Amino acid sequence: MDEEPVFIDTPEGISTFVDYVTLQETRLGDAQPPLYFDIEGERLSRYGKVSLLTVIVYAGKGPERTHIIDIHTLGDRAFSTAGKHGKTLKNILESPQILKVFFDVRNDSDALYAHYGIQLQGIRDVQLMENACRQHTAGRRYISGLSTCIEGIPSRDDKARWRRCKEKGEALWNPQKGGSYSVFNKRPLPSDIVAYCVGDVRYLPMLYFKYRRGTEPWNKLIAEESQRRVSASHSAEYRPDGPERTLSPWSAEQNRQLDLWNAPRDYFSYEPDDDLDDLEYFEYSDDYDNDYEDWTRAPWQGPPS
Template structure:
């Protein structure tokens, strides 16, 4: 697993990183994203955006709690028109996530970021899965089933999950979307090293998952996935958001 990362909590640092993002290739996708926060959706708040830039072999942790709207409106060092918001809204730049629903709902309703170019690995896994497709899988199960981690890396990954859940989240199941009873551990500043590692380790595994699922997708199922991604993103425009409803959220669309 790749654990090299930078914490981005100043506008000068962010401006340099945004400029670097815009130099990366789009095919295959370069950018893999995950958001962390409390009650992640329109009713909660975003603390961090983890961006793994595969060509750079590095994860960039953008501190939204510290930067606020400047996380999205700060111009790059190379162009005043290039911001994190413009990058997220550019349909020509693919952004790979696992279950985009809560992330896109939070981005749209809190910061007016209208994400485009979304690739959803949860739907790709479902589309390429043999057998029943009634329920979608969570990220933890998908990583265990497909990421092909060595025994040593799997132990490190599992131990990080277990320790973070026990220390910061009262042992609630983070991967299945169950919220802790207390305020988000991600509100702490400076962020504990355990939470930094937690924020890095999953997103670095997304490229491997993308390669596995993309190789298996038939044209028919690729079209179905694209259509469902569109509707998932559209959930953020609805007056009431149902994406966090446990039973509804785990049902497959096909």
């Protein structure tokens, strides 16, 4: 996936993209989700702005294709422009039959719903998948950021490359590091921001298949909890930067079920406190992803005047 991403900033480009997506094979369901998403923008939420939407389209045959959609330029047209078959990007995002993979869908969903009336469906949240794979209830208490998950991939070269792209991109957009959110709206888009956008989605397919399980009950749980995150992000009470965001969503009964599903073969021979997941899981960090930027004013209080 080293070829340049396709940059889409015209209604004609959206129409072509939508037609390409609608042609992808979706009958395999969870076995091969075709779409992996990430969104960038200023204080990404109902209180901020949506600038860029990055999508990996992977049909299971041939190379992955990466697209960056210029929401800043297109606005509503990005979601309302139809392809030859009458489908729009809004239709795709709201279709329960077309699976969409996000890493922590909450603020992305909040922003799409608040600004464009899009109600995401067919979501699989990789952050929840990683958490649900942990062996014991105690190890599932806190969720992990994307950086922690990428640190778990085997290739040192891939991890080093991702870190470099992340650091260069943050230096441009992160106000705490001397950058400005306005860089997401600069055209042509700086190459380091293109690499940053691509970097946040390029490992989602790898992580999805790393954490995915083959049992229907496990997949159903992930689907339901992913969709519950979407619904919660639409509520008036949703806090885009609330402290409770670091906690996993599982009920006591769900944790008991996950303990059983994740148990080693000698499940009844070990002590419950033994062999807990790595301590790194107990400290949440997202390395300044723009939807986790610390705001000087609590986001649920509204944007600064």
